[in-house]
Amino acid sequence: MGKKLKGKDLINLGFPKNNSINIALGQINRYRKKEKKDRILEEAKDVLLHPEKYQGNAIWGKVAEGLTKPVEVRMHQLRNTRAPFSIYGENEIDDQAKYQLYDALKLPITVQGALMPDAHSGYGLPIGGVLATENAVIPYGVGLDIGCRMALSIFPMKASYLKGKQHQLENILKDHTKFGMYETHDKKQDHEIFERKEFQDIPLVKRLKTKAYNQLGTSGGGNHFVEFGIVNIVDENNEFNVTVGEYVGLLTHSGSRGLGANIAKHYTYLATKQCPLPKNVQHLAWLDLNTHDGQEYWLAMNLAGDYAKACHDNIHKRITKLLGVKPLTMIENHHNFAWKEQVDGIERIVHRKGATPAGKGVLGIIPGSMTAPGYIVRGKGNSDSLQSASHGAGRKHSRRKCKEKFTKSDIKHQLKMNDVSLIGGGIDEAPMAYKNIKKVMGNQQELVDVVGTFTPKIVRMDK
Template sequence: MNGNDITALGFTGKAVGLALQAARSRAGAGVPDHDITTELAHVQHHPETFTDDPDYAELARELLALQARVPDTLRDKPLPYRQWGEDLIEESARAQMDTAMRLPVSVAGALMPDAHFGYGLPIGGVLATDNAVIPYGVGVDIGCSMRLSVLPIEHLERDEEMRLLRRNTRFGAGGSWERKVRPDHEVLDEDTWREFPLLRQLRDKAAEQIGTSGSGNHFVEFGTLSIEKSDLGLQPGQYLALLSHSGSRGFGAQVAGHYTKVAQNLHPKLDLEARKLAWLDMSREEGQAYWAAMELAGRYALANHEVIHERVARALKVTPLVAVSNSHNLAWRQQLPDGREAIVHRKGATPAAQGQLGIIPGSMADPGFVVRGKGNSQALESASHGAGRQLGRKQAERTLDRKAVARLLEERGVTLLGGGIDEAPQAYKRIEEVLARQADLVDVVAKFTPRVVRMDSGKEDI
């Protein structure tokens, strides 16, 4: 066995070397590799029974020391937290948030009006923790984000908008650009890629997918931006705009999967209902490594948007008048109202500090909004990241009528390229209702009305 084999079992930090040392000792005694793997798993999950074992005692003590830092025991009751749009939030999302607020590392939280059930932390959940980061508190699509570019063009024909989106965007779980036209970006040259083995392995995949969008609710669309206030530095009026929603692609997903497993292995006794909320200590190597990878994935996701918008602008031979972007699947170091610093996870929530601009989209047929944050401390300076689902994907595929969806798109004047029935407007809450529930979190400064929308094709195309 080698170090990679040990790491694949979920050992991290100092425990990797101790596990490798123990494995070599057992191999020297003639124990087969598959038996050693089984033994290591037992040590990992029950280190207290190996503290006197001649081969595994040192490893067991290190694992116990890790566990002793913060007990895995949940609080009896969740800490109190505010909900916005409580009448719009499903009970399963509240139950997930309750579990998150019972974590021993949690210190504050909030639930946005677009909240719905997710993995670990609910989508629309905001969670502050003490010196700990939760990979599933950030989400699988690390750095999922929005970007809007206001273009200096009064009008484009619909056929031209369709052509531009087809030529300058790529979608799908494995989507990438052909090698001869593959774009580049300075984020791919950052030193962080070389600092950790996992990032070195993922850099080539990230380079293949730069400037592309995933599946699900990711999109690139042309539409009309109606500016109501001068926050964007432009006069009130109507403008042509490009809006995109994308994330960190396969790179971010693999970072999330790897470090979630690491966190779960560090907390083997964590209650089953909180298993996906296992955390990493920020003072230890594992937490620092995830944080570096997470921040890189956030920058990479924003770079994807930049490439997409630059390609379209270059094809039009224009420079955007202004651009706005924000991430809504990330963790930040943030000072709480009581003065202490915490790690604030926003999983499907838009940062909304005082004066901060952000984007809250609706659906393929509903408007999106540029907003200005009010810095509400009870919401941990956050707002919703969209309308939020009211039908799960499978439920939408089973129950929605494709002809009715097509009629709605036609009524709204929306041309759809791709897009599955699971992303139909009827699968989402009404964005106007969601915005109405958070008037104390954000002000609306502009409204984006979609016209030509490109998405990945779902299982059941509309």
Template sequence: MNGKHITKLGFENKAIGLALAAANVREGTGAGRSEVLAELKSVQANPQAYTAGGVYAELAAHLLEQHAQTEAKRGAALHASPLPYRVWGEDLIEPGARAQMDVAMRLPISRDGALMPDAHVGYGLPIGGVLATENAVIPYGVGVDIGCSMMLSVLPVKANDLSVDGAKSLLLKHTRFGAGVAFEKRERDDHEVLHEGTWHSQNILRHLFDKAATQIGTSGSGNHFVEFGTLTLPQADVGLEAGEYLAILSHSGSRGFGAQVAAHFTGVAQKLHPNLDRAAQKLAWLPLDGEDGAAYWEAMNLAGRYALANHELIHARLGRALKVTPLAQARNSHNLAWKQLVNGQELIVHRKGATPAEAGQLGLIPGSMADPGYLVRGRGNADALASASHGAGRQLGRKAAANTLNKKDVQAYLKQRGVTLIGGGIDEAPQAYKRIQDVIARQSDLVDVVAEFRPRVVRMDTGSEDV
């Protein structure tokens, strides 16, 4: 048996090698050429029947992947009009974000969606967009910073017992910010996520492991932060008595590892859909039952666990330095996709800058470097796909903020609210964001507020122009 016999059957590219390898195995067991050719034709006609195991299983799996890709390309045309979807805080949302969500709801794979009150323009799916798709995952529907997330630790310390200088010293010593930054090797913490076998399952994960291990326990640039502040709990909840507590709040993601995973699989998805409408090119998707979709799903979830590991190490370092154990903690991811039942059907729910808010689920919605954030409990609103906002949301883009905001005004805003800032660019100024109180007010049917967090000492990466 040789490649010519296989090619005559209509096999192409990688399938030729897989078919030939399987044929050689069969001939080695005594099967005749005509018998093997008949078997290959049968695999070609019904690959699903051969996926359970046996000599033809790998070939069958590849043929199914090819079929899925072909079907995906055929279905790449957008619907003429978007599916209906609910919008919260419509008066707070810029037209560009609505336009992006409209395009997302025209995808042939889209089944449901919602737009949160902090929504603003992003790449592909708007920030604050929630999109449910059938058997497909959109890398840019998750976002570049895969697994970007929040974490809160409530400490057994009175709110004012840690001085400003003490908080500054702790943050400068025990946190790191910015692209490519890391702790010195002797200072670096270990975490169980680095010992997962998943890192060895794909070439890209093996390639990025050293980067992830080096940057573990650190934060990126932009709007990532670690801050000490006062948590006010108006009534007993989350295992705590009512009162004021010193707390740590952090916003961080999956660092350079997650960004490179996003870039790689976005490229794969776009090659899969070369003729996708130009308006939707950044919404290119991967069939979840295909090889590439399964690989992205595995990498995405690893990036989500890695991002939460960064938070855990940040909070653990600060807790050790203070010689305290947190009384309570909460965390949530807000750049991820989940398998979720929607009207009885399992769909893939993308939350790009949106907080999971199933009934009873705790979540964290921050404001800005000088405005309060909130510990919330989800109400499980089905129209919102059990989601809420992930923050206040930008009302000025980074360039617009840097070009229009006055440094003295920003400093006065911080001083008035008693906030001490380490780093932080003017592009992250409070005035660049919507009022968090307005955003929270627009989603009272999505979440209940459990507690308010007011920042006191905030550390961020340095911006193009520090405040």
């Protein structure tokens, strides 16, 4: 018997001559190739005889599915008509983003869609795109940065504290925040997230655990930030019992780091193999939630979202400790995620790629730019928007266009005009890259009420 396990070894065990052999070989080569052939064949025989025992198993579950209820791989065509949809601030949105939504609305799994007023084109769903589907999840409908989110701590300190302690606060951000692919904290902190069984049960996620541990409490590049600023509460009937007035706030924006990016890439690849689509919409490939891979992605996606929250909690905990004062409250929300929600009384999968959950009474944060205010909002539960709102101001110029159009002195001028101190930040994140946040908010008055604002004063971004 040769050392390498081959298809004929599985046929000799009694495996049917169909795709279950390819699935088994793929799983074995990916996760078990260093183990002894005899032992693997012994397990494979048991899977063949008792596939029901292995449903949901990290390695053999997909093989058991191939033996009992194979995933049907067939070319899917788009429908001729679009599912119902709404667009907010249509005149401010580029045509490409609209066309991307129109394509997504023709998927056979789509039941409803919406486009937020900060929308612009992206991969798969446009940024600012919301899509409700029937029992299927689109990895690129969630996005690469799974669970990218906002978190705001409001402190019982007067706004004047920012001016008086500006130098110390700048040093806190310089020394105690980490950005980009390679920076990590010297002093690592543990978190209960690493006890989660997904880190043991899902082979891909298991391999990413060390990286996730090292990156805990760090922020990505691009538009991710940690900022001190002035919180102005304007609604006295707020749920978090903070009286109307000005306070010091700490606002963070980042996601699930390398963990989320690797999960997104892996399951998008699996989706494109299982769900062939016309070339112009291949990024919208989906996973059926009744399949092994669909269930596994759902678990991995939720873990990545919880890990993103753990990163924010870690950042806020570190900085709060240095400030020596407890926050009055914390407000937070995802904006790259998929949820099981009721749409017209039926459970659907609602994807929000660059969109803020805005269910009735749900609090969220919609940032502007490094020189424009962000907004603390309360959702109105508008069903036409799939209970969603924008996730920010939205880009007016691409990163490439910013580098062609603006200079460092342009940015310095804007910062000076708005009395903002910036640490890091490239030309591609120039304040001028973004739409007018006040106009964006004006285009979604039927989606959210404003509870307060956050005005950035000390901003830290990647170099």
